[in-house]
Amino acid sequence: MPGIEKLPLEEALEDSPQTRSLLGVFEEDTAAISNYCTQLYQAMQRIYDAQNELSAATHLTSRLLKEYDKQRFPLGGDDEVMSSTLQQFAKVIDELSSCHAVLSTQLADAMMFPITQFKERDLKELLTLKEVFQISSDDHDTAINRYSRLSKRRDNDKVRAEAVEDVYTSRKKQHQTMMHYFCSLNTLQYKKKTALLEPLLGYMQAQVEAIVDWFISSEIGI
Amino acid sequence: MPGIEKLPLEEALEDSPQTRSLLGVFEEDTAAISNYCTQLYQAMQRIYDAQNELSAATHLTSRLLKEYDKQRFPLGGDDEVMSSTLQQFAKVIDELSSCHAVLSTQLADAMMFPITQFKERDLKELLTLKEVFQISSDDHDTAINRYSRLSKRRDNDKVRAEAVEDVYTSRKKQHQTMMHYFCSLNTLQYKKKTALLEPLLGYMQAQVEAIVDWFISSEIGI
Secondary structure, eight states: OOOOOOOOGGGTTTOOHHHHHHHHHHHHHHHHHHHHHHHHHHHHHHHHHHHHHHHHHHHHHHHHHHGGGGSOOSSSTTOHHHHHHHHHHHHHHHHHHHHHHHHHHHHIIIIIHHHHHIIIIIIHHHHHHHHHHHHHHHHHHHHHHHHHHHHHSOOOHHHHHHHHHHHHHHHHHHHHHHHHHHHHHHHHHHHHHHHHHHHHHHHHHHHHHHHHHHHHHHTOOO | OOOOOOOOGGGTTTOOHHHHHHHHHHHHHHHHHHHHHHHHHHHHHHHHHHHHHHHHHHHHHHHHHHGGGGSOOSSSTTOHHHHHHHHHHHHHHHHHHHHHHHHHHHHIIIIIHHHHHIIIIIIHHHHHHHHHHHHHHHHHHHHHHHHHHHHHSOOOHHHHHHHHHHHHHHHHHHHHHHHHHHHHHHHHHHHHHHHHHHHHHHHHHHHHHHHHHHHHHHTOOO
């Protein structure tokens, strides 16, 4: 089993072509993880929505059966056998509906919460950092450009000092944002396994508990 | 427990106000059953649709996990522990998805089929018969009207004979459609309990079998 690869923070200042090339590999990997996780997120969202709908529909069915007695049937409305049979059905379906509702809640907490956090927080943060890094790189390039054009002409000391200051602050900014970006890309390599496994474990656990609950409440008693 | 009430077919020919009044009660009861069954049908359709969606979403999740190995992750793509763990998740979720698919099929056969048949065949037939009966009653009224206007004037024998013939055939038609309509309204009184209980039994049976299947395939082994 290979170790987790890292973008060396100490290379950020030099910003060599080798570092840029390694950054490209990390960005490609991050894009692949992001793409895969988004697909998994969408599939899990579909499971969660369907489970919620199933819970609501089962509850509605149980409610309809409970309301049978309130219906005004001009003929045979006082049929007690039918009425009590439907009430028993309503009771069992109501228990099923409660189990469905518990499962929905557990899926929300143990499956949707971690994968949504990963998608909306970690992956989004990386996109933001990528943009911030791009902007600071562009600013740095502009400052360098301005400085190099300056040196050919004979400008006054004040303008020259401003240009030097500009190069210094923009390089400092770029260095900082690059380290921050590298750091987040490295962290993703540590988080990516947990990010996939945690919602899956949550799904399995919720599902297994639901099956046990159904078993108990439907009193099949194997 | 009261017996099942009937519209007397032998009263159809006389078509007295009492018979019409009793018909009104049966029609009201039929409308109430139809309304209640349609609500139950919609709730069951929602359960069935949600179960189908759950089955499809679970299958998709399992397929995504199986495809993990085919993803191109530039970093750490050869992590065998992660890969085999996800394959095991995929296998279990695939089994859950098969159970969901079996449940969907059973709900289609044992719940949706009987209630759809009742709604689309029995209840629709009654609406059609009501219309047919209405038309033949109107035709009969027209024929009676024409005959009564005839007798005041002095028409020739041919026209008179035609009017008599018209009254005869339209009354015969009305009598037949009324008996047919009464017969279907009576049948509904016999069918209404089965129509409610059959899809509910189908739902319960499918659900119980699914829980047992889940238990076996998830090998919890209580």
